[in-house]
Amino acid sequence: MKVKSIEVRREEIKMTHLKSLPLAALFMLTAVLPAVAQDMLIKDAKVVTNTAAGIIENGDILVRDGKILEIGENVSAPSGVNVMDGTGKWVTPGLFVPFSRVGLVEISAEASTNDVSASEANTSVSNRAADSFNPKSPVIGNTRIEGITHVVSVPGTGKNIFGGIGLIANTSGSFESIKNPESFVFVSLGERGAGTAGGSRAAALNQLRGALDDAGAYPSRFKGPEDGDALSRRDAAALFSAARGQIPIFIGADRAVDLLNIIKLKKDYGLDVIVVGAAEGWMVADDLKAAGIKVMVDPQENLPASFDMVGARLDNVVLLDKAGVDYAIMTRSADLTHNVRVLSQHAGNAVSAGLSWDKAFAAITATPARWFKTKSGSLNKGEAASFVVWDGDPLQVTTGALSVYIDGQSQEMRSRQSALRDRYNPKNIDKLPHKYR
Amino acid sequence: MTLQKLALLSAAAIALASCGSAENNKDNKTEASDKAAAFASTYQPMPSETTFITNAFIIDGAGGEIENGSILITNGRITAIGSNISGSDDAVTIDAGGKYVTPGIIDIHSHLGNYPSPSIRAHGDGNEITSPVTSEVFAEHGVWPQDPGFDEALEGGITTLHILPGSANLFGGRGVTLRNVAARTVQAMKFPGAPYTLKMACGENPKRVYGNKGGPGSRMGNVAGYRENWIKAAEYKAKRDKGGDDFKRNLQLETLADVLDGEILVQMHCYRADEMAQILDIAKEFDYKVTTFHHAIEAYKIGDLLAQSGTCAAMWADWYGFKMEAYDTIRENVPFVHAAGACAMIHSDDDLGIQRLNQEVAKTWADGNRAGLNISRAEAWKWLTYNPAKALGILEETGSLEVGKRADIVLWSEEPFSTYARPEKVMIDGALAFDKASGFKPTSDFRLGQVYEGQVDRSSAGGN
Numbered sequence: 040m041k042v043k044s045i046e047v048r049r050e051e052i053k054m055t056h057l058k059s060l061p062l063a064a065l066f067m068l069t070a071v072l073p074a075v076a077q078d079m080l081i082k083d084a085k086v087v088t089n090t091a092a093g094i095i096e097n098g099d100i101l102v103r104d105g106k107i108l109e110i111g112e113n114v115s116a117p118s119g120v121n122v123m124d125g126t127g128k129w130v131t132p133g134l135f136v137p138f139s140r141v142g143l144v145e146i147s148a149e150a151s152t153n154d155v156s157a158s159e160a161n162t163s164v165s166n167r168a169a170d171s172f173n174p175k176s177p178v179i180g181n182t183r184i185e186g187i188t189h190v191v192s193v194p195g196t197g198k199n200i201f202g203g204i205g206l207i208a209n210t211s212g213s214f215e216s217i218k219n220p221e222s223f224v225f226v227s228l229g230e231r232g233a234g235t236a237g238g239s240r241a242a243a244l245n246q247l248r249g250a251l252d253d254a255g256a257y258p259s260r261f262k263g264p265e266d267g268d269a270l271s272r273r274d275a276a277a278l279f280s281a282a283r284g285q286i287p288i289f290i291g292a293d294r295a296v297d298l299l300n301i302i303k304l305k306k307d308y309g310l311d312v313i314v315v316g317a318a319e320g321w322m323v324a325d326d327l328k329a330a331g332i333k334v335m336v337d338p339q340e341n342l343p344a345s346f347d348m349v350g351a352r353l354d355n356v357v358l359l360d361k362a363g364v365d366y367a368i369m370t371r372s373a374d375l376t377h378n379v380r381v382l383s384q385h386a387g388n389a390v391s392a393g394l395s396w397d398k399a400f401a402a403i404t405a406t407p408a409r410w411f412k413t414k415s416g417s418l419n420k421g422e423a424a425s426f427v428v429w430d431g432d433p434l435q436v437t438t439g440a441l442s443v444y445i446d447g448q449s450q451e452m453r454s455r456q457s458a459l460r461d462r463y464n465p466k467n468i469d470k471l472p473h474k475y476r
Numbered sequence: 477m478t479l480q481k482l483a484l485l486s487a488a489a490i491a492l493a494s495c496g497s498a499e500n501n502k503d504n505k506t507e508a509s510d511k512a513a514a515f516a517s518t519y520q521p522m523p524s525e526t527t528f529i530t531n532a533f534i535i536d537g538a539g540g541e542i543e544n545g546s547i548l549i550t551n552g553r554i555t556a557i558g559s560n561i562s563g564s565d566d567a568v569t570i571d572a573g574g575k576y577v578t579p580g581i582i583d584i585h586s587h588l589g590n591y592p593s594p595s596i597r598a599h600g601d602g603n604e605i606t607s608p609v610t611s612e613v614f615a616e617h618g619v620w621p622q623d624p625g626f627d628e629a630l631e632g633g634i635t636t637l638h639i640l641p642g643s644a645n646l647f648g649g650r651g652v653t654l655r656n657v658a659a660r661t662v663q664a665m666k667f668p669g670a671p672y673t674l675k676m677a678c679g680e681n682p683k684r685v686y687g688n689k690g691g692p693g694s695r696m697g698n699v700a701g702y703r704e705n706w707i708k709a710a711e712y713k714a715k716r717d718k719g720g721d722d723f724k725r726n727l728q729l730e731t732l733a734d735v736l737d738g739e740i741l742v743q744m745h746c747y748r749a750d751e752m753a754q755i756l757d758i759a760k761e762f763d764y765k766v767t768t769f770h771h772a773i774e775a776y777k778i779g780d781l782l783a784q785s786g787t788c789a790a791m792w793a794d795w796y797g798f799k800m801e802a803y804d805t806i807r808e809n810v811p812f813v814h815a816a817g818a819c820a821m822i823h824s825d826d827d828l829g830i831q832r833l834n835q836e837v838a839k840t841w842a843d844g845n846r847a848g849l850n851i852s853r854a855e856a857w858k859w860l861t862y863n864p865a866k867a868l869g870i871l872e873e874t875g876s877l878e879v880g881k882r883a884d885i886v887l888w889s890e891e892p893f894s895t896y897a898r899p900e901k902v903m904i905d906g907a908l909a910f911d912k913a914s915g916f917k918p919t920s921d922f923r924l925g926q927v928y929e930g931q932v933d934r935s936s937a938g939g940n
Binding site: 146344430 | 593594595596624625628680776777779794795796797798799800803804805806807808812815816827828829831832835838839841842843846847848849893894895896897898922923926927928
């Protein structure tokens with residue numbers, strides 16, 4: 040297969056299709072689409088390495104047997120390797136969504152298709168999102184073809200402040216796409232936590248401290264399954280690693296004073312905390328930095344959406360950056376499932392609020408990759424590559440992904456949405472009823 | 477209906493009323509409009525100076541671009557625009573330095589004010605979820621002018637916006653078109669002369685909300701509900717047209733009869749292609765027009781039908797999947813509808829999305845062209861201003877930069893289809909409403925004394 044066809048695949052595979060091609064030929068075309076390890080050399084692209092090599096303006100990248108064989112300037116093509124002209128194109132590590140419900144829900148409003156939360160379940164921390172995750176959800180294809188290669192999927196809270204255990208996955212859609220099924224524990228404080236804990240912030244924090252004590256004293260405290268202060272034996276066991284700082288604990292919170300309480304909590308228990316939200320983080324940025332707390336922020340949140348967020352401002356992420364806080368960018372205000380592909384738009388808006396391009400881009404690639412140990416955040420010689428070829432600056436809303444590689448595998452650039460697009464494209468002059476197109 | 481025609485109608489009505497004619501339909505309508513005048517617009521533009529914007533890259537909103545163009549603004553209106561015009565001696569000159577100038581953005585689907593921030597229970601004033609037919613309610617009566625969202629939308633270049641009741645009901649109530657100006661009352665925001673609209677809703681929402689409350693409980697019930705009420709409206713209209721002592725006003729039917737008279741524009745929440753086609757048939761049956769389908773997730777499947785009926789579609793760039801009828805969107809929805817010859821536009825339905833509608837258009841425009849279309853940037857800009865103005869019946873007043881129109885203008889920091897572009901100046905009726913450089917901007921009462929006002933130093937922020 041000629042490499043050239045990769046870059047035009049998205050536009051042309053089905054657009055030009057049935058005008059002249061018999062059905063059999065169409066099947067042949069789609070048959071080559073699934074993930075394959077493909078040898079190729081991309082020449083003269085703008086290569087964002089996220090390593091000490093920085094951005095290579097006229098960069099070449101040679102991929103062979105799924106690994107980056109060479110990366111730099113003036114790389115020559117071994118015989119038999121296809122060469123793609125990268126002029127005007129960008130090559131970057133794949134985008135990494137640090138907080139989502141991807142794979143856990145098909146239609147948000149249809150409870151039968153929505154495995155985010157288990158509001159009637161008696162188990163909480165021990166619910167694993169990995170056991171709900173569906174790698175074949177069309178949402179994943181729709182997400183992948185926009186240049187997102189990795190997602191964190193987070194279970195929501197049910198009867199109490201605990202959502203359960205979340206996962207890291209790539210967007211390949213394969214049954215092996217979960218990279219870490221027990222990556223972190225999710226907890227909600229703030230307004231939401233107060234609601235699920237029975238009605239107050241005090242109850243929520245008390246429940247969390249009780250649960251950490253239970254997990255810290257597990258298993259000795261549990262003579263019977265219900266012997267914990269806050270958790271059952273099963274849930275206390277599930278919190279064991281997070282309670283000892285061995286895996287991160289995600290804590291949802293926005294109000295500045297809640298963030299200060301979380302800092303105390305981290306000190307008392309030695310936790311590895313990632314705050315989700317931190318809309319008022321700018322007010323306590325120095326404290327967050329000093330405490331080594333990581334945060335996920337949405338740089339488009341600037342309204343007092345709740346009384347936890349009256350201090351929300353567009354340059355929150357800029358102020359957190361100035362204080363030296365370790366942060367990733369998320370899409371909470373827009374969508375967490377079907378439209379997490381706006382991640383690059385959110386990072387772009389962080390740039391327009393004053394963050395440097397490099398930092399904004401790191402916050403949707405290298406930073407989450409470092410936090411979740413996926414190796415996908417940078418382009419290194421000798422490593423299996425997860426990268427995207429773009430037709431321009433990936434933070435520009437007008438830019439599109441031309442091809443996507445995950446762990447060295449060339450990815451299918453067709454999704455349910457692109458199939459609908461091609462069927463109904465005004466350029467599709469097929470006269471048969473749409474269902475035949 | 478044009479604003480001029482509206483103005484003529486009301487002038488005629490006043491004349492008739494003053495001469496005491498007891499006769500015909502006009503009288504009853506007069507009574508109705510006099511009652512409605514209780515909420516008449518009191519909008520007054522902020523004071524403006526004669527202004528000459530020069531050295532600008534103008535995207536005029538009507539499909540044209542002028543490189544190195546100028547605009548002369550006199551008394552809040554555009555009095556000249558082109559590449560070869562001169563200012564006047566008394567004009568304040570703004571040298572755009574080659575930056576982009578566009579019409580102010582119009583959002584045809586917003587709930588600012590009726591679902592304001594903070595989003596708490598007490599602020600839920602957008603849906604009258606008490607009956608599937610509530611055409612008697614007015615969105616403006618639930619609009620809180622202190623919603624901080626208005627101020628942030630202004631910083632995103634929004635100069636006009638249309639506030640709708642929610643989509644729980646078959647007939648949700650009247651929508652209102654507002655100037656995005658700092659005001660203490662909603663009357664002072666109302667776009668002078670803009671026609672009222674009627675919010676209607678298809679599909680999942682009404683049947684979900686009323687399925688266990690007497691119906692409708694299915695799409696069949698939805699359609700029966702529309703038709704039953706249009707029959708009532710036609711009867712009411714006939715009585716109103718006839719006049720006489722036994723005619724009694726009914727707020728619910730008055731709104732529907734005004735639709736049948738072509739004075740109120742139907743703005744209908746509808747996702748699925750097959751449902752939109754059925755609604756167009758109902759409109760034929762009862763001889764009214766659906767001005768715009770809102771959300772219209774599947775509009776791209778029936779672009780030809782929309783073009784034939786002259787019905788617009790207001791869409792998102794990429795939001796989907798939150799319910800079954802929103803499953804089938806494509807990122808090229810807007811450009812595909814446009815390419816079919818129908819009137820397409822963007823909308824937000826969101827208090828953050830409204831702050832960057834230029835980016836939403838940029839996304840869908842680029843995706844459409846990647847799919848093989850060849851739509852110019854200037855043409856795509858119509859989705860932000862010209863087409864929503866048309867669908868709101870205010871095109872003769874705003875929506876493009878043309879002589880005679882209100883000077884609703886945005887000066888951008890860079891090319892406005894860039895993610896990095898932000899409005900630097902926003903003018904409404906020729907008056908500067910937002911100026912990034914000087915920090916001139918409105919601030920809601922709600923923000924005062926809150927940490928938002930505060931400084932980065934936490935010791936001094938809030939707590940006062």
